[in-house]
Amino acid sequence: MEKVAIFVDVQNIYYTVKQNYNCHFNYNAFWTDVTSKREVIKAIAYAIDKGDKQQIKFQQILKRIGLEVKLKPFIQRSDGSSKGDWDIGITLDMLDYAKDVDVVVLASGDGDFALVIDKIRNEYNVSVEVYGVPKLTAPALICSATRFIPIENNLLL
Secondary structure, eight states: OEEEEEEEEHHHHHHHHHHHHSSOBOHHHHHHHHHTTEEEEEEEEEEEEOOOHHHHHHHHHHHHHTOEEEEEEOEEOTTSOEEOOOHHHHHHHHHHHHTTOSEEEEEOOOGGGHHHHHHHHHHHOOEEEEEEOGGGSOHHHHHHSSEEEEOOGGGBO
16 A cells, blocks of 8 residues: 655645636545545645634634644735745655655645655655646646646536
8 A cells, every 4th residue: 555645735726726717626536536545644734824714614624634734824014915835844844754655745736846846756766746727737846746637627616
């Protein structure tokens, strides 16, 4: 049985699915796909905490599915811009857990992860599956992945 570590960039998935399909990501179908005939070593969803009730319900759903939820506070800057980025945290966790698994799964379209995927594949000899919205996933990320799985059909709600 393959050992798998799963990492979900919640904000990226939410916005890319909404922008491209105007609907939501089906986390239950995703979980079924990525865990089938696999032993889950770690599964983490990275989200921004705005403290709103709908978000709290959503985070509880993610936990019931089997994902640990890591939260970072939403930061509103004085110039009106905002910050809420998990790239470094996701990268560090991927590197930590890649040593203990056969497959790393990343749900994100962010091309910044291409470098860490290359390192995981080359240095740890681990397969990396990337789930992303085809039109909104960075080409570098698709090329770096062992396997790219488009978010479409049963992965949409």
